[in-house]
Amino acid sequence: MAKTEVKTSLLDNMIGVGDMVLLEPLSEETFIDNLKKRFDHSEIYTYIGSVLISVNPYRPLPIYSPEKVEEYRNRNFYELSPHIYALSDEVYRSLRDQDKDQCILITGESGAGKTEASKLVMSYIAAVCGKGAEVNQVKEQLLQSNPVLEAFGNAKTVRNDNSSRFGKYMDIEFNFKGDPLGGVISNYLLEKSRVVKQPRGERNFHVFYQLLSGASEELLNKLKLKRDVSRYNYLSLDSAKVNGMDDAANFRTVRNAMQIVGFPDHEAESILEVVATVLKLGNIEFKPDSRVNGLDESKIKDKNELKEICELTGIDQPVLERAFSFRTVEAKQEKVSTTLNVAQAYYARDALAKNLYSRLFSWLVNRINESIKAQTKVRKKVMGVLDIYGFEIFEDNSFEQFIINYCNEKLQQIFIELTLKEEQEEYIQEDIEWTHINYFNNTIICDLIENNTNGILAMLDEECLRPGIVSDETFLEKLNQVCATHQHFESRMSKCSRFLNDTSLPHSCFRIQHYAGKVLYQVEGFVDKNNDLLYRDLSQAMWKASQALIKSLFPEGNPAKINLKRPPTAGSQFKASVATLMKNLQDKNPNYIRCIKPNDKKAAHIFNETLVCHQVRYLGLLENVRVRRAGYAFRQVYEPCLERYKMLCKQTWPHWKGPARSGVEALFSELEIPVEEYSFGKSKIFIRNPRTLFKLEDLRKQRVEDLATLIQKIYRGWKCRTHFLLMRKSQIMIAAWYRRYAQQKWYQKTKSSALVIQSYIRGWKARQILRELKHQKRCEEAVTTIAAYWHGTQARRELSRLKEEARKKHAIAVIWAYWLGSKVRREYRKFFRSYAGKKIYEFIIQRIMQNYFLEMKNKMPSVSPIDKNWPSRPYLFLDSTHKELKRIFHLWRCKKYRDQFTDQQKLIYEEKLEASELFKDKKALYPSSVGQPFQGPYLEINENPKYKKLKDAIEEKIIIAEVVNKINRANGKSTSRIFLLTNNNLLLADQKSGQIKSEVPLVDVTKVSMSSQNDGFFAIHLKEGSEAASKGDFLFSSDHLIEMATKLYRTTLSQTNQKLNIEISDEFLVQFRKDKVCVKFIQGSQNNGSVPMCKRKNNRLLEVAVP
């Protein structure tokens, strides 16, 4: 984040001097002037070295904005103009970076601005420390604990409208990173007398007014309260309202804060119930009652309030009523009850109210602590902030002021010890040249108050515990005796005659010269307040409450835990807690904020010099400046100093071998720091000017940054190198793998190539060898062949020679044999049968024939007449036999075939044979008739009753009975007629009636004519002059022409022994009565039917169209 570079040093644009150390000349006057000058210019903060002076401006200043926070964040203390943020930042960073617990002591008078300062410190820390949900919650809780505690512990006083009426010390705990983890609050002595009585112009604690004005009606009813402030005795009337303070709004803020801190609603209500109870207690009033046994008795005036209290707290009314009327004293098993008179009853009531309230307050602090305590057990760094009531000088100063001022006295002591005394002692101890500076040491006053044997507190305790009549007067007497000689104790009655005539010192008072001035204390009430007595009857009554919170506030009321020992007195309690606080502070690094009040009027712009001068004096600020100027701003033991700055010098970095002191010397001389700026003590280095320290810090910061850069550089280098090495290793590995792979591939490729080449070469070689071998073989073969041929030739030659020789020899032998044979035969003929040769020949022939026939038997073809197979002939000389045998076999099987036929079939075949002889190769119609069986009587004349008459008319056997088309001679048209052929006649009958139309004896039929075509047209020529021939020759067409012609031929032949003439010609003549008409066949008829198309062209020509 960019910082707003406003200034680079507190010296820039300085009003007066920002650091009193720089004041020239230094005197009280110049000191006050400087403060005033700065105050007038709204510069309320001024340094004395590291101590911050804060002058209350009594008006809001624009110097606490978030921008300011950013401006001061992480800046050196002296870099910018003085500010509470600069101190807070320094403290926070020291805590975070140097691991040293810190505390901030905020001191000053009432109304000087301590509480405001503490809040500013906390808000700054909250703004700059870590972030995150958890951290933010812790921060919120720590910050919100303030409004709650302020409501219950602050009140308007004449000096301050929001005066803290308790001391507060808060430890904020951080982790090593500087994130807040939680906190612990300690509270010191609440001014509880304020609960029952307030001085003029002052108020009770804020919470009462806030509750009455801020609570809802409903809540008020619940708490049995009325909004009217004037109804409550404990609330003073004269200043119920404070200017600029909105009680109602503050009530809401407090409720909200309670919620954030972690109070559940029911708990918050319980707390308000206790507050209401306190208010109502104040309204209980007593009146004197009858005297019994000579003792005064009191009585509650109006029991209504009591009743309501009992309802609120859940206490039985009679129990509480009795507790207000009696006091029981227990001693050595004896119980004595005495009645209370009116004054005692009021005392008891107020004591109860005070106790109830102060115990509630302590409970509240504990409860807050429980909420904000750190949740982890890790080591914590602690920052303490002490905001304790300031030094008080009132008109009437009582026990409370005494205690408060004692506490301030102790704080002053610790301041003196740490800043003045200790510092000067240290110089001497460390052998540093030093001129002593006088300052007032308040140890003597502390001793006057706290000394265990004759201190005022010890006297008071002694008085309280002493048997016999004890009063404030006896206590004063005792003081007068014991402290009379003390320089800082003043009393009229003391033996010391100094004050005998001092009219400003009343008899009932004593005066102490505090470091901050003289304070006159009224002795009245000291004993009571120190005793802090609450009658046991009351605490027991409270313990009986059913409201859990109230009950828990009075544990001593439990009869089972009765403790007869006196509780520690208020004074001794406070002393102890102050001692613990001091011890706690001494363990930490102190930082101071000294608050100064510029006027008594709570007004802005008014700077009362006398008032400020007084504060400057008693705060010892001038001495503070002197010591600061004379001394050294900073010191540190050599070892940590060397450790911190050793990187600034080559000799000491990174390791210094010798003693730490000489290391620091070497370091400072190398850095050329002027010698007057530092001194070497025995164990520490002392640096005079803070600027030198800041210079060192700046150098260190720069150097640390450089070193960080260097480390970063080396680390980056290392990281990159490691990365590089890894990459290289990986690259090598990948390369190796790749090479291996590539080589493998290459090798495989080479290998396969080698193999291919090898195989080619081998192949080539093999082929070459093969070729050679083949050549060789061929040569060998050729040789062999040639040799063979040669040998063959030779052999043949030899053979032929041998053959020739042999033939010659054979011929000779044959001739010889023949000659010998004929010679032998001639000689032996007489010994052999003359036909032996013939017989042998016959035998051989017989054998051959035998074999031939036996073989033939096995090879015989089938008996089908159409089977053409026949075995081959074995011997040439059997040729004619073989053929003959084939012919005979064929005839035989034909006969065999014929023998199967019946007479009928024979007749049919004879007819078919006749037809074949008549028409084969002559008439085109013939082939189609071969497959048709000749049936003869197609018409069933005998069976059909229609033809009964016709049947009866015919006595002969009917050979043909068929329907034919008779062609009309005149016009060539056709009519159906039954055509009948009997043994002797040819008959034509009507197809329908069966009446015979014509009868022609077969002897009158001379010729049948037909074409050579594929048609069924035919003419039957009749004998000239016969009866039948009167009309002329007949022309017919029939589907069974071939059958009819054949049968007619055969019948004529068998009856007349004459062959019927059948003329086959495409042009023939017919006789119609006296005309000779030429019948001519023309091809190209469309009609495919059996009936030919006949046309009578003229007297001479009849054309028949045939297909």
Ligand SMILES: Nc1ncnc2c1ncn2[C@@H]1O[C@H](COP(=O)(O)OP(=O)(O)OP(=O)(O)O)[C@@H](O)[C@H]1O
């Ligand atoms: N820095 C500041 N800026 C503006 N006003 C301030 C500042 N400091 C204090 N005041 C004013 O002064 C008043 C009193 O301050 P504060 O309550 O802090 O005094 P104190 O020192 O705590 O007094 P006491 O000892 O009574 O508690 C505040 O209510 C506020 O009005």
Ligand SMILES: [Mg+2]
């Ligand atoms: Mg305060």
